[in-house]
Amino acid sequence: MAKTNQLSARKKDERIAAYIFTSPAIVLLIAFLVVPMIYTVYYSVFKYQVMRPNDISFIGLDNYTKLFKDAEFWKALRNTFYFTIIVVPVQCVLALALALLVSKRFKGVAVFRTMYFSPQLTSMVVISVLWTVLYNSNPNTGLINSILVGFGLQPINFLTNAKTAMNAIIFMSAWQGAGYQMMIFLAGLQGIPKEQYEAASVDGANTWQQFWNITIPNLKGTIKYVIMITMIQAMKLFTQPYVMTQGGPKNSTKTMVYYIYTQGFQKGNFGYACSVAAVFFVIVVAMSLILQKITNAD
Amino acid sequence: MKSKKGSAMLGKFLFYFGNTLIGIIFVSPLIWMISASFKPEAKIFANMNSLTTFLPVDASFDNYFEVFRRINMANVFKNTLLYIALILVFDLLVNSICGYALAKFDFKGRKFMLSFIVALMVLPMEAILLPLYIEMSQLGWVNTLRALVIPFIAKCFSIYMFYNFFHDIPDDLIEAAAIDGSSPVRTFFTIVMPISKTVYATVFILDFVAHWNDFMWPFLVMTGEDKRTIQLAVQSFFSTSPVHYSAIMAALVVSAIPMIVMFIFMQKYYVEGIASSGIKG
Numbered sequence: 083m084a085k086t087n088q089l090s091a092r093k094k095d096e097r098i099a100a101y102i103f104t105s106p107a108i109v110l111l112i113a114f115l116v117v118p119m120i121y122t123v124y125y126s127v128f129k130y131q132v133m134r135p136n137d138i139s140f141i142g143l144d145n146y147t148k149l150f151k152d153a154e155f156w157k158a159l160r161n162t163f164y165f166t167i168i169v170v171p172v173q174c175v176l177a178l179a180l181a182l183l184v185s186k187r188f189k190g191v192a193v194f195r196t197m198y199f200s201p202q203l204t205s206m207v208v209i210s211v212l213w214t215v216l217y218n219s220n221p222n223t224g225l226i227n228s229i230l231v232g233f234g235l236q237p238i239n240f241l242t243n244a245k246t247a248m249n250a251i252i253f254m255s256a257w258q259g260a261g262y263q264m265m266i267f268l269a270g271l272q273g274i275p276k277e278q279y280e281a282a283s284v285d286g287a288n289t290w291q292q293f294w295n296i297t298i299p300n301l302k303g304t305i306k307y308v309i310m311i312t313m314i315q316a317m318k319l320f321t322q323p324y325v326m327t328q329g330g331p332k333n334s335t336k337t338m339v340y341y342i343y344t345q346g347f348q349k350g351n352f353g354y355a356c357s358v359a360a361v362f363f364v365i366v367v368a369m370s371l372i373l374q375k376i377t378n379a380d
Numbered sequence: 381m382k383s384k385k386g387s388a389m390l391g392k393f394l395f396y397f398g399n400t401l402i403g404i405i406f407v408s409p410l411i412w413m414i415s416a417s418f419k420p421e422a423k424i425f426a427n428m429n430s431l432t433t434f435l436p437v438d439a440s441f442d443n444y445f446e447v448f449r450r451i452n453m454a455n456v457f458k459n460t461l462l463y464i465a466l467i468l469v470f471d472l473l474v475n476s477i478c479g480y481a482l483a484k485f486d487f488k489g490r491k492f493m494l495s496f497i498v499a500l501m502v503l504p505m506e507a508i509l510l511p512l513y514i515e516m517s518q519l520g521w522v523n524t525l526r527a528l529v530i531p532f533i534a535k536c537f538s539i540y541m542f543y544n545f546f547h548d549i550p551d552d553l554i555e556a557a558a559i560d561g562s563s564p565v566r567t568f569f570t571i572v573m574p575i576s577k578t579v580y581a582t583v584f585i586l587d588f589v590a591h592w593n594d595f596m597w598p599f600l601v602m603t604g605e606d607k608r609t610i611q612l613a614v615q616s617f618f619s620t621s622p623v624h625y626s627a628i629m630a631a632l633v634v635s636a637i638p639m640i641v642m643f644i645f646m647q648k649y650y651v652e653g654i655a656s657s658g659i660k661g
Contacts, residue, residue, distance in 0.1 A: 092558060096485045099564040103481035104493060106474045110534035114512060115500060121511035183402065188395055197403040200410060203643055204636040205593040207611040211618045212413050212632055215625055221428070223625075225412060228428040257406075262654060269655030318506050321595045325615055339506045339596075346510045347600065355510055363507035370502040 119363070126357035132350035145357035155358065157333050158341040165252060165337065166316040173256040174308055177263030182297075184264075185271045195268070199261035206258065210325035213254045217241050217326075241327050244334035251322045251335060259315070263308045270304030271297070303377070310373045317366050338362045408434065417443055417629035424626055443630035450620075451613055451631065452606070457638075459602075460609045463528045464591045470533040471587055472580055478534075479542025480568055484554060494543070501536040509600065516601055527601040528609075532591070538583050541653075545579035546572065582653040585646040592639055610635050 129141045149155050180198045184191050201209060217240040218224030227237040240250040278296045287295065298305075320339040323329050329336035329344070336344070342362065346355030404411075411434050416424045418439040427433050447453070481487070482494050512531060513522075521527040549572060557567040573580075598609045608616070614635050618628055643650060 092564075093486065096564050097487045100481045100485035100487035100490070102565070103477040103485070103568075107478035107534040107539060108493065110474070110530070111497070111500060111536070114515070114531035114534070115503060115508065118508035118511035118515060119503060121514070122508055125511060183395075183399055186395060188392065190396075194399040194403050197407050200407055203639050204410070204632070205595070205611055205614075205639070207593075207595050207615050208632045208635055211614065211628065212409060214618075215628070216409060216412070223425050223428070225409075225428065225433065228433075232429055257409075265651055265654045314502075314504070318504060320506070324595075325618070342506065342509065343596075347513075352510055352514070359507045359510060363504060366504045366507070367502050 122356050122359050122363065124356075125353050126360045128353045130351075130353035130356075132352055138353075141353075145354050146361075148354065149357055149361065154333060154336070155341060158336045158338050158358075161248060161333075161335060162317060162319065162337045162339075165248060165255075165319050166313055168249075169252045169255055169316050170309060170312050172252065173259050173312055174263060174305070176256055177260040177308065178267050178301075178305075180260060180264040181267035181271055182293075185268060195264075198264055201258040202261045206321045207325060209254065209258045210322050213250075214241065214326045217250055242331055244330075244332040247327050247331060247335050251319075251326065255316075255319075255322060259312070263312065266308055267301070267304060270301050274300040306373070306377045310370070310377065313373065314366060314370060317362075317369065338365075413629050413632055416626060417633045419443075419626060421624055421626040424629075443624075443626045444634065446624065446627040447617075447631045447634060450627070451617055453613075453634065455606060456608055456610055456613045459607060460592070461638075463525055463609065464588060466525065466529045467532055467591060468584060468587060470529070471535060471538060472583060474533055475535055475538040475583070476542045476573075476576075476580070477568065479539045479544075480546045480572065482539070483543050483546035484549070484551075485564065497536045497539050501540065506596075509596070513600055522601050523604045523607055528598060532597075535587070538587065541583055542579060545576060549575075578649065578652075581646065581649040582656070585642065585650045586653045588642060589639070589650070592642075610638075 126145055127140060127142055128138050129144070130138045184195045184198065204212075215223075216225045217227075219227060219237060219239040219242055221227040221231040221237045224237075224240075226240070231237055238246060241247050274297065278300075279292055282292050282296055318339055319337045320343065323335040323337060323340055324343075327335045329340050338358065339362070342355050342358050345351045345358060415434055415436040418436040418441070420438055420440070420442070423438050424433075427437075482490060482497075516522050516527045516531075519526075521530075553571065554567055557571050558564070562570070593611065594609075595611045595615070598612055599615075602608060602612065614631055617631050
């Protein structure tokens, strides 16, 4: 009897402790994540301009119908998807290639790993500033163009031409980010049992066959995870175009997050910007859910 | 047998040769940045068409002196490190106790809370920037530390990492402490916390890096020049005349130093943190 009392007293202690332990995090998450999310949707059906805070009026879905006809919005949506669709395979393949290069436990391998990881040790702002200088269209001041000219090629106006600006940002972003995914792939590669390779090489499988028949199937889960985080990250593109091109030239690097910033913070159209944010939210959540479904399917 | 040894040698040669070649090309932009940071402005662009562009000819610290003269670095570093330190202190406490309760306590609503936190992980910050900004300005927090710190203490991802770690701690250990008369709260602080250094170190370094690199939120809420964090200072230095590329490169290097120092000391936890997220996911 005394024992059950003690046990139920402990259960009660635990319950009280649980509410003490969880409430700070839950309160903060609700106040600064859930409530703002609800307000994003709420403001999106209002005409709400920063300059006229007292003139807020309910306009139903007008912001959304306006959005539907807004060429700049569609451009931003297209740019965001273009960036994502190109940068994800480029960065993931690069990361996997680097991981394979440094997966063997040779002496000094840590040096090479650190080399490939090193762009991660500087921030995206730093990298963007650096590459704006490297991409300079004058071959006398831009390193990359001076190399192109050195090889007898024509210099390219990387960041000042609407056709090349986004590609230049993609190339740089893949270079900067690959080291991170390389580390994830390395952990995945180390989890593959060595016996599988030994058995395959006894059977006479060459390196290429081993790669397709052992490495890739074993890495399936890791590959899916890496694709997922790279994709979500890519959808949020903002810093690079902000620092390097201000969304230009001709809006060719304006992304969805950039457009939220332009409408909301530069032009002060809060209501309208919230409708962009709500669409952005739906796209990102839908993408994560679809990717999670695919990942969990097998 | 001989050919096998030969192919091992060849493999080794290819490994070192290939990695050295690719590695140097890979880091060449960073080498250029560091070497330019020591060169006089004129020298940076004087030898663009030769490999000497990667070498710090006429090296001096003049560019660094210019950076420190034009940017109040002490203030910038203070702003950045203070805000990150404040976030991390609360982050490690608030998220770890929440993760622990979810992993080890039996209470009503536990399952719901856990799926609530997992669901919130997919919510992109960028979608709530505007209302969060309005919230900050209504609270009068714009341009204060509070706007940088308080909204970012609770992190679903950190809670989840703590949850995963504490989940694997054997129940016997906690049970034994309870039989000795230790309350659940005390057990956590005296028994569980001391043996969980790895997860704290991992969350610490991941969140440190995330905030050190964060640009968009500080950029929106910290508009005062004396409130700038490091990334804001670097970005605005880049667009403030006189534009001296030599000094800009020095500023980029200075802003990377704390991260490099962190990496040297916390490398193990940082790399493990990145890698484990892939295995768990």
